[in-house]
Amino acid sequence: MDLVLSKESIDNIISVLDEDLLRAGADCALLVDRSGNLIVNRGDPATLDVVALAALSAANFGATAEIAKLIGEDDFALLFHKGKNENIHFSKVGKGFILITLFGKDVSLGLIRLNTARVTDTLIPILGGEQ
Amino acid sequence: MSFIDLSKNEVQCKIVYYGPGRGGKTTNLLYLHQALTDSVRGKMVTIDTKGDRTLFFDFLPLALGQIQGLSIKIQLYTVPGQVMYNATRKLVLKGVDGIVFVADSLKVQKEKNVESLENLRQNLAEDNIDIKEIPLVLQYNKRDLGGSNIPILSVEELQEDLNKELQVSSFSGSALKGDGVFETLREISKGTVKYVSRKLLSR
Numbered sequence: 001m002d003l004v005l006s007k008e009s010i011d012n013i014i015s016v017l018d019e020d021l022l023r024a025g026a027d028c029a030l031l032v033d034r035s036g037n038l039i040v041n042r043g044d045p046a047t048l049d050v051v052a053l054a055a056l057s058a059a060n061f062g063a064t065a066e067i068a069k070l071i072g073e074d075d076f077a078l079l080f081h082k083g084k085n086e087n088i089h090f091s092k093v094g095k096g097f098i099l100i101t102l103f104g105k106d107v108s109l110g111l112i113r114l115n116t117a118r119v120t121d122t123l124i125p126i127l128g129g130e131q
Numbered sequence: 132m133s134f135i136d137l138s139k140n141e142v143q144c145k146i147v148y149y150g151p152g153r154g155g156k157t158t159n160l161l162y163l164h165q166a167l168t169d170s171v172r173g174k175m176v177t178i179d180t181k182g183d184r185t186l187f188f189d190f191l192p193l194a195l196g197q198i199q200g201l202s203i204k205i206q207l208y209t210v211p212g213q214v215m216y217n218a219t220r221k222l223v224l225k226g227v228d229g230i231v232f233v234a235d236s237l238k239v240q241k242e243k244n245v246e247s248l249e250n251l252r253q254n255l256a257e258d259n260i261d262i263k264e265i266p267l268v269l270q271y272n273k274r275d276l277g278g279s280n281i282p283i284l285s286v287e288e289l290q291e292d293l294n295k296e297l298q299v300s301s302f303s304g305s306a307l308k309g310d311g312v313f314e315t316l317r318e319i320s321k322g323t324v325k326y327v328s329r330k331l332l333s334r
Contacts, residue, residue, distance in 0.1 A: 002330055007138035035226020036190075036206060037134040037143045052176045055190045055206065062222040063187075096132075 003033065003096075009126050010040060016122050017042045020115045025107035027086070030100040031093070031123070034058050043102070057090060057100050078116075080109065091116045094124050132226035133327040135201075143204045144323050145226055149251050150233035151243035152184065152212030155272040158306035159233060160191045160207055163316065166309060167193070185211045188223045195320060203324055207316075212247065221254050229266040229323030231315055233306070234289055236273040238282040245292055266322030267299045270315045275305035 013031060021029040028043030030050060038054035065075035078091040089101045089112050099119060101112055134143045148156040164175045173192035188208050195203040210220040234244045252262045271289045286303060294301055300318050304311025
């Protein structure tokens with residue numbers, strides 16, 4: 001399955017990420033596919049190696065999907081890693097994509113979860129339905 | 132799965148280095164990482180594990196310049212070669228656009244090479260990919276041991292074992308010294324970009 005996105009689709013993805021995640025206080029929001037390709041990155045990733053983050057996130061998701069299978073689940077819809085200052089939230093977008101949100105300690109996890117759910121619903125049709 | 136971003140005119144493809152354990156897949160990537168300039172290569176990621184085996188994967192992104200106005204970004208991955216890590220191999224193979232099979236020239240690895248190639252064929256088939264359709268290049272690694280007292284397979288034997296049916300391009304190499312590393316990369320990149328663009332045109 002190859003993915004081709006027009007400029008218009010990319011612009012739509014960018015505005016959704018900016019509107020719902022960056023304005024809610026997230027430092028960074030990335031959309032990647034499950035084979036590790038970086039599709040869009042927003043926010044201030046100047047010091048962040050976003051290409052490596054995309055590859056490692058896809059692998060992380062794949063590895064936890066195997067853990068899910070061991071306990072009788074297909075996969076996990078979201079993952080959350082908590083750091084001292086920075087947190088990272090991963091959520092599944094359709095079957096083929098992952099939304100990664102980085103946010104600091106003064107942003108609530110609940111807000112991020114709520115907004116990523118909304119972003120996911122908006123992104124699926126842009127990415128061509130249930131890919 | 133390749134990804135084409137028309138807002139940046141950019142193509143991203145995934146190439147996986149496959150082969151038996153301790154055959155030199157990671158060494159290929161390390162050599163490329165050392166030999167290429169910063170403008171071409173990104174940061175190499177190796178998941179830290181004890182010992183010299185790859186337990187998950189290594190990752191090296193490259194920017195290969197432009198073809199017909201499209202900039203080509205290639206992501207190189209290696210898989211763990213040991214038989215028991217098949218689940219990880221399947222995970223890394225997900226969305227692959229091209230494969231380099233790094234065969235070990237050591238005589239004692241003769242069967243391991245054949246087993247690993249068969250494993251690749253099966254794992255691809257599970258993802259509905261025919262090994263004869265996807266771009267594939269063979270690299271016969273460790274040729275520099277030729278003059279030593281360690282018994283190695285001849286290129287003819289390797290061809291007979293691995294390439295008789297596939298009939299794909301093959302290169303003699305020494306990943307440690309860098310021989311054949313760029314030739315292999317050049318061939319697989321060319322094949323992969325062609326394969327991805329053909330798929331796109333037929334959409």
